[in-house]
Amino acid sequence: MTDYAFGKQPPEGGRICVVGAGFMGCVIATLYVHHGYDVVICDSNPAMLDSYSQRARPIAAGLVESDAQVEALLQRVVRQASLPEAVDGAFMVHEAIQESLEIKQALFEELDRLCPDSVVLATNTSSLPISDIAKRLSHKERVIGIHYVTPGHIVPVVELIHSPTTPPELIAWARAMVKSIDHVGVACLERPGFLVNKIQFAMLTEIYRLMDEGLATREDIDDAVRLSLGPRLALWGPLLTEDLIVSKKTALAVTDSIYQQTGDETYKGRKVLRDLVAQDHLGAINGAGWYRFKDTPEEVVAKRDRQLRALLDWLQEADPVGELNVR
Numbered sequence: 001m002t003d004y005a006f007g008k009q010p011p012e013g014g015r016i017c018v019v020g021a022g023f024m025g026c027v028i029a030t031l032y033v034h035h036g037y038d039v040v041i042c043d044s045n046p047a048m049l050d051s052y053s054q055r056a057r058p059i060a061a062g063l064v065e066s067d068a069q070v071e072a073l074l075q076r077v078v079r080q081a082s083l084p085e086a087v088d089g090a091f092m093v094h095e096a097i098q099e100s101l102e103i104k105q106a107l108f109e110e111l112d113r114l115c116p117d118s119v120v121l122a123t124n125t126s127s128l129p130i131s132d133i134a135k136r137l138s139h140k141e142r143v144i145g146i147h148y149v150t151p152g153h154i155v156p157v158v159e160l161i162h163s164p165t166t167p168p169e170l171i172a173w174a175r176a177m178v179k180s181i182d183h184v185g186v187a188c189l190e191r192p193g194f195l196v197n198k199i200q201f202a203m204l205t206e207i208y209r210l211m212d213e214g215l216a217t218r219e220d221i222d223d224a225v226r227l228s229l230g231p232r233l234a235l236w237g238p239l240l241t242e243d244l245i246v247s248k249k250t251a252l253a254v255t256d257s258i259y260q261q262t263g264d265e266t267y268k269g270r271k272v273l274r275d276l277v278a279q280d281h282l283g284a285i286n287g288a289g290w291y292r293f294k295d296t297p298e299e300v301v302a303k304r305d306r307q308l309r310a311l312l313d314w315l316q317e318a319d320p321v322g323e324l325n326v327r
């Protein structure tokens with residue numbers, strides 16, 4: 001492929017082929033058609049195409065208001081059993097078949113033969129390296145992970161998984177692609193766990209350890225996260241939260257203290273954190289941490305507390321946990 005034939009922007013209303021009409025294929029096809037793309041869905045199992053509308057209906061119902069709009073969305077997705085016909089005219093093929101390297105490799109080889117060089121080949125893989133999926137392709141550089149986080153029609157973030165040799169132009173293109181469907185792309189290298197699972201399992205493995213060691217009950221763990229970390233992370237993410245709530249000197253002292261008490265290298269203060277302390281970038285408290293702050297520390301604290309109070313009041317009023325509570 002020369003000059004990045006896929007162009008700078010995805011073509012508005014252009015054709016996308018989704019391969020795999022299972023759980024994720026239904027979500028992805030519905031999202032794309034909802035945002036005006038011309039969608040063809042392909043599956044090697046005809047029964048999956050037959051039952052597509054039934055399985056995609058609750059997803060469409062989560063995106064539009066009326067029954068008529070739901071039916072219109074479902075009808076606009078063309079079902080096609082033949083792969084060569086399904087990919088014809090598509091500017092992107094989004095693969096959502098089962099998580100097997102061998103099966104994905106075989107499909108991508110076929111897609112590489114069938115599709116002109118300008119066609120982007122995207123995979124929804126949850127765990128496989130892009131380089132491995134693209135290993136035997138003539139045009140590896142057009143393969144990228146566009147990985148939806150369940151429930152993908154509601155969760156805004158989409159991971160854009162790339163290999164060390166993926167052209168930056170393709171990552172930018174994929175960002176524009178997911179932006180066109182009101183999602184937010186976060187780019188990450190093809191490392192195990194990518195970004196979301198890597199962070200999620202860092203927390204979960206600690207929680208499993210606490211439980212194994214009998215240090216806390218499941219109820220107290222859920223409350224601790226739901227009523228402290230959860231609302232703060234939802235508002236600001238982990239790094240901005242740190243800037244807003246603690247000096248970097250204290251953060252470093254705490255992580256080092258856990259390291260000294262446990263001998264567990266995971267907690268040893270990292271270079272990125274030590275560098276900030278060395279530069280006196282302590283957080284909102286002195287105007288710069290991971291981020292820079294225009295407002296005074298007092299203004300930042302007042303705004304922080306207003307936002308957190310509003311979210312906690314909303315949670316209290318909406319009481320979504322009360323509904324789900326299994327205790």
Ligand SMILES: NC(=O)c1ccc[n+]([C@@H]2O[C@H](COP(=O)([O-])OP(=O)(O)OC[C@H]3O[C@@H](n4cnc5c(N)ncnc54)[C@H](O)[C@@H]3O)[C@@H](O)[C@H]2O)c1
Pocket residue numbers: 019020021022023024025042043044045048095096097098099100103107124125126127147148149150
């Ligand atoms: N299930 C999730 O929550 C989730 C979330 C994010 C990502 N993913 C990833 O998305 C992908 C799909 O997962 P899923 O849960 O939707 O799988 P699924 O088993 O529900 O569906 C896979 C579909 O692919 C079809 N298929 C298999 N080989 C095919 C081929 N060569 N050509 C055409 N169709 C073929 C199957 O008939 C089936 O309908 C996987 O890579 C998975 O890891 C899943």
